[in-house]
Amino acid sequence: MSSRLLKLSAAALLGSVLFAGAPAFAETVLHRGNSGEPQTLDQAQTSINIEAFILKDLYEGLTIYDAAGKIIPGAAESWTLSDDGVTYTFKLRENAKWSDGSPVTAQDFEFSFKRVEDPKTAAKYANILYPIKNAEAINNGKAEIATLGVKAVDAKTFQITLERPTPFFLELLAHQTALPVSKASVEKNGADFVKPGVMVSNGAFKLISHVPNDSLVVEKNENHWDAANTKLDKVIFYPIDDQAASVRRFEAKEMDLAYNFSADQLERLRTSYKDQVHVSPTLATYYYVFDGSQAPYNDVRVRQALSMAVDRDFLAKEIYRGSQIPAYSLVPPGIATYGEPSKADFATLSQLDREDKALALMKDAGYGEGGKPLEIEIRYNTNPNHERVATAVADMWKNTFNAKVTMTNLDVSSHYAYLQEGGKFNVARAGWVADYADAENFLALNLSTNKTFNYGKYSNPEFDALMQKSYAEEKPEARSKLLHEAEALLSRDQPVAPLLTQADLWLVSNRVKGWEDNAANEHLSRFLSISE
Structure with a gap:
């Protein structure tokens, strides 16, 4: 073999050894402290913000909050409002899909809103949707569910009629109670639709595992319409109501975000972590x-x-x-x-x-x-x-x-x-x-x-x-x-x-990019990234 071929073979062998010894592509993981264990992952039963933080990563409503806490289009790409201010017509995104690859439809939203107002559901936050025509009467057992002012005009057109003009209605639609469920999944799985391995969601992430009082893991939903702009591969929520333990885990760099630390630690933490300490009026x-x-x-x-x-x-x-x-x-x-x-x-x-x-x-x-x-x-x-x-x-x-x-x-x-x-x-x-x-x-x-x-x-x-x-x-x-x-x-x-x-008191690691304090205290993980 010529010396030139020997050199090429040696170089090829060295390259293969180096490639084989290199670490696999590392996942981008956000470790997110949450100040307690969620009671539920059912939109209709939710009531507290530690549930909302998780649900809004898993599901996407007609409208959502951006990183600055402003209302922007979510599953709906656009909408119109009638001249009398009572009828909204939403155009759903053509490429909006559930995590199982099936399309998100207007029928899913109609089913979801009727489910919330159905007295049998006993939704804790049913009143959020009371501006919708007949919602309160239905929820109080005084009208039929079929009379709720929601209508799937076609697969991608959803219409909502209100009792009266409601200037803050688009904000209501970003609430966790207004998040959709997959009609097919709920009808097939009943109450089990919230379980890991069963849940079908339409947000930027999908549920992978949930060990109560330990961790809840979500992974990037490749079927989300904006998946290309989701920078995180995985988010791990840690339900820690012990604030001292939460701070210790942040200081040990085991968590990137810690929510609601003890206020008596404020001065010490500001001295040690400076702009990683966020006090956000809300x-x-x-x-x-x-x-x-x-x-x-x-x-x-x-x-x-x-x-x-x-x-x-x-x-x-x-x-x-x-x-x-x-x-x-x-x-x-x-x-x-x-x-x-x-x-x-x-x-x-x-x-x-x-x-x-x-x-x-x-x-x-x-x-x-x-x-x-x-x-x-x-x-x-x-x-x-x-x-x-x-x-x-x-x-x-x-x-x-x-x-x-x-x-x-x-x-x-x-x-x-x-x-x-x-x-x-x-x-x-x-x-x-x-x-x-x-x-x-x-x-x-x-x-x-x-x-x-x-x-x-x-x-x-x-x-x-x-x-x-x-x-x-x-x-x-x-x-x-x-x-x-x-x-x-x-x-x-x-x-x-x-x-x-x-x-709101947050500890936000310098590794986290895209974080913005806002009065709504809305921090969807899809708008965050990690920089080593």
């Missing part, structure tokens, strides 16, 4: 709710007194290190169509004056010093921040009213399940993040007809009537006035005690 309210179905919380004087005695400045500055602000209204500031919220009348008083007024109210109600003893149980979902708030509030009530206060905590899923199922309590911690930027989204929590989220069983016919008038009012200024009047009643009656206007 349309969200942290509140305590009173069970108005039992004494003494059915007495407005007791509710007012307990609310007044809470030093919100202390909670905001000392417990949350300034990352939250004191709240005296259920509706948070920053909603353009609403303006300044209607605050409780004690908001302008000093804390000492509030406490004096609270003592007088409690005495008038027959409780506290010289009256009946006051025993209070505070329920909250397991979380260091919530524990600190509960401990602080307990001390405030003990010091002000000589109350005997105990605390009970459950994991986040169990806590909210208990409240949503009508369990009895004294005082319970809750929080609400805007599903859409409108005051109605917060106020409607207290409608007597809201059996899922009206945890305290508040019932005020005057409040209900004002809310009903607001739904029929088309003039923005007149509608805002009605909503302010309704909130003024809540501020007077205090069925809930707003404590803080929230900010």
